[in-house]
Amino acid sequence: MRVDPEFLAQVRMAGDFDARLCMNCGTCTALCPLGVELLPRHLFRYALLGNREKVLGSAETIFSCLLCRMCEANCPAGVHIAENVRALRTVVNREVHGLAEA
Amino acid sequence: MPVPIASTLGILGDNLRKRRSALPLGRRKVTAWTRGLDLPRGGTTVLYTGQMWQMVPAINAMSRQLGRYEKRDSSRLFGFARSMNRLVNLTPFLARTTPGERRAYDERLRNIARLLRAAGVEFGYLYEKDLYTGALAYDEGLDRVFTEHAQFVYRTLKEAGVKRLITVDPHTTNMLRSVYPKVVPGYDLKVQSYLEVLAERKLAPLAKLGETVALHDSCVYARYEGVLEPPRELLAAGGVTLAQPELSGKLTFCCGGPLETLFPGKSSEIARRRVEQLSAGSPNIVTACPLCLANLSRAAPPGVEVRDISEYLSRAYLPGGSVPPLARHEPGPVDRGTPGPPHAAPGDRIGQVVAP
Numbered sequence: 001m002r003v004d005p006e007f008l009a010q011v012r013m014a015g016d017f018d019a020r021l022c023m024n025c026g027t028c029t030a031l032c033p034l035g036v037e038l039l040p041r042h043l044f045r046y047a048l049l050g051n052r053e054k055v056l057g058s059a060e061t062i063f064s065c066l067l068c069r070m071c072e073a074n075c076p077a078g079v080h081i082a083e084n085v086r087a088l089r090t091v092v093n094r095e096v097h098g099l100a101e102a
Numbered sequence: 103m104p105v106p107i108a109s110t111l112g113i114l115g116d117n118l119r120k121r122r123s124a125l126p127l128g129r130r131k132v133t134a135w136t137r138g139l140d141l142p143r144g145g146t147t148v149l150y151t152g153q154m155w156q157m158v159p160a161i162n163a164m165s166r167q168l169g170r171y172e173k174r175d176s177s178r179l180f181g182f183a184r185s186m187n188r189l190v191n192l193t194p195f196l197a198r199t200t201p202g203e204r205r206a207y208d209e210r211l212r213n214i215a216r217l218l219r220a221a222g223v224e225f226g227y228l229y230e231k232d233l234y235t236g237a238l239a240y241d242e243g244l245d246r247v248f249t250e251h252a253q254f255v256y257r258t259l260k261e262a263g264v265k266r267l268i269t270v271d272p273h274t275t276n277m278l279r280s281v282y283p284k285v286v287p288g289y290d291l292k293v294q295s296y297l298e299v300l301a302e303r304k305l306a307p308l309a310k311l312g313e314t315v316a317l318h319d320s321c322v323y324a325r326y327e328g329v330l331e332p333p334r335e336l337l338a339a340g341g342v343t344l345a346q347p348e349l350s351g352k353l354t355f356c357c358g359g360p361l362e363t364l365f366p367g368k369s370s371e372i373a374r375r376r377v378e379q380l381s382a383g384s385p386n387i388v389t390a391c392p393l394c395l396a397n398l399s400r401a402a403p404p405g406v407e408v409r410d411i412s413e414y415l416s417r418a419y420l421p422g423g424s425v426p427p428l429a430r431h432e433p434g435p436v437d438r439g440t441p442g443p444p445h446a447a448p449g450d451r452i453g454q455v456v457a458p
Contacts, residue, residue, distance in 0.1 A: 015245065033356055033372050063107055064365055066372070067241055068321040068356035089243025097108035099115060099244065 007050040014094070015087025019044035021077040028071030028081060036061055040071060040081050047088065059092045104364045105168050109180035113187050114239055115247045122251065123153060123234040125160045125193045132156050133229050135208035139215055145226030146265040149218065149296075152274030153234045155211050158392045159199035161362065162400075167196055169366045207392065213416040214270050214296050220420055221303040225268055231258050235277035241360065249285045252277075256286045266292045268299055272322035272329070272391045280326065295323070297390065300415070301332035307418045310341025315414070316383035317344050318376065318398065319354035320391035333390050333411055340418025345383035355379060358401075359393040373401035381406045388414060 011017045028040050038061045046054040055062075065085045072081040093099040114124055132153055141149070171179070186192060218225060236251040259267075269275040272295070279293035294302075317337065323329040330351055337344065349355040358372030377398055380387045387408045389395040399408040 015243070033358075033375070034368065059107065060104055063104070063242070064361060064368065066321070066356045066358070066360045068360070069325040070321075070353070070356065073325050073352055086241065086243050090245050091243075093111065093243050097111060099108065099112060101115075101246065 001049070001051055002053065004050045004052045007052040007055070008048060011047050011055075011087060011091055014090040016080070016083050017047065017087035019048055019079055019081075019084050022048075022079050023077055025076060027074055027076065031070050031074055033066060033068065033070065034064060036064065039065060040085060043088065044079075044081075044084060047084075055088065056092060056096050059096050062088050062092055105171050105366070106177040106180040107364055109177065109184045110364060111242055111244060112184045113180075113192075114242065115244045116184065116188055117191075117193070118234075118236055118239050118244075118251050119247050120188070121191060122254070123157075124236075124238045125157050125164065125197060126191050127153065127156060127160060127193070129230045131204065132232060134204065135211040136215075136227060136229070139212065141215065141225075141227040143226060143229060144262050144264070145224070146263060147223070147225045148232075148262075148264050148267060149215060149225050149227055149270065150267040150274065150278070151211060151232055151270050152237075152277070153232065154271040154274055155207050155392045156204075157234070158207050158396050159203040160193060160197035161393070162203070162396055163197040163199050164193075165362050165366055165369075168363065172366050210392070210410050210412050211270065213412045213420070216420055217300060217305070217412065217415055218268065218296060221300050221305040223268070223299060223303070228259075228262055228264070231262055233258060235274050235282075237273040237277050238363075240277065240281060252282050252285050256282060256289060256291075259291065264291065267294075269293060269295050271393075272320045272327060273393070275329070276322050276326045295327070295329055295332070297329060297332040297336065297411070300419075301335045305336075305419055307340045308421060309418050311414065311418050312341050313386065313414075314343045314345050314384050315386040315388045316347060316380040317350065317388045317411075318357065318380055318390075318394055319350055320389070320394050321354060321356050323390060324352055324354045329390075333388075336415055336419075337388070337411070340414060342388075342414055342418070347379040347383045349379055357389075357391075357394040357397045359391075359397040362393075362397060369397065370401055373397045377401045377403070377406060377408075 022041060022044050024041055026041060029037060032039050038058060043058060062085060067082045069082050075081060117124055117126055183192060233255050235255060236248045239248040267278055269278060275293060275295045283289040317333060355376050356372060357376050358369040361369035385406045387398060388411050389398060389408060390411045395408060395410050402408050
């Protein structure tokens with residue numbers, strides 16, 4: 001796994017990304033209506049580690065989140081999950097989708 | 103495989119920047135609902151639709167189209183569509199709507215305006231300045247274009263002298279109340295949903311309906327904006343009993359609507375699951391969001407009816423308030439697997455849910 005320390009800084013700047021309180025309990029994944037294993041905790045772990053390829057390679061998963069906040073309402077660590085996913089979308093839009101102007 | 107994400111979001115961003123809407127409808131379609139209501143122009147308190155109800159027929163039409171492109175590689179076609187759309191607004195061609203469908207959704211807005219009047223609320227309307235808030239662009243992470251748009255909307259509202267907004271759907275409420283203050287410096291507008299306004303005014307019912315329904319809380323009202331009690335209080339006072347599924351209130355389950363554009367297949371699968379949960383309580387499902395209404399209606403099997411809360415409130419709180427039911431969704435050329443025939447005979451298989 002390649003780790004890029006600048007990537008997390010880039011993600012943080014993109015929006016209000018903060019998943020440091022996540023303790024990886026998996027409540028979010030269990031409750032997600034989509035049932036995608038990557039959503040949201042694995043994704044956040046990759047972002048926190050600065051794994052640029054893994055995050056940018058997960059565009060489809062990042063855009064399939066409903067932003068319904070079912071996970072967030074039940075997160076024992078109080079992570080603002082939907083806002084984090086939205087922040088990752090802005091990064092993907094710029095880096096993968098060629099929507100820098102957007 | 104989803105609908106091509108980059109081009110679709112590109113079109114959304116272009117539309118918002120250039121035409122100030124996700125699906126630019128044209129002035130007539132935005133304001134047609136006001137006909138005969140004599141709503142004063144402007145004022146300090148305005149009813150603000152953000153064009154959400156007016157957009158739903160176009161969203162329905164668009165999603166019928168998009169369903170075709172989900173299962174094959176359409177990235178070149180969508181790239182071409184984006185280039186074309188920069189020159190010509192493609193929305194009227196790609197999202198063809200019928201006058202009947204538009205009237206049905208407009209009728210919900212008319213009822214809401216009548217309810218506010220009955221509650222003694224004085225309000226105006228901004229007509230062509232009743233702009234879309236940019237909610238979809240925000241959700242999809244198009245922050246630059248969204249922020250620019252939000253500031254434009256705010257300037258428009260300030261120039262019109264608006265101080266207080268009464269919103270009619272959860273997404274517009276959330277944008278104007280909770281998101282705009284983060285991206286618009288000095289934002290100072292007071293925003294309330296019409297459900298909050300009606301509950302606050304304690305409008306007296308004219309009839310007790312004596313019906314049982316399953317209320318579907320929208321994720322945005324329930325978990326973003328904390329609007330949980332007003333719909334319950336208003337329905338209860340109007341003689342409507344709630345038969346709630348396990349997942350309701352703060353723990354409500356999404357209607358699938360947010361995925362309608364990029365992942366139509368997943369969206370309808372989630373809608374089917376939600377309809378199943380709700381109809382276990384009652385075959386009469388009530389929503390308070392135009393997008394939930396559209397998405398759940400499409401997934402409802404025969405015998406299950408999905409209606410907007412304003413229909414119940416009109417019957418309970420307005421004189422002669424009976425309103426025609428919303429026409430059921432006509433499946434387009436691509437039917438994404440709604441079980442059963444699209445038209446249900448009244449009373450047909452009440453309470454039964456066809457498993458997907």
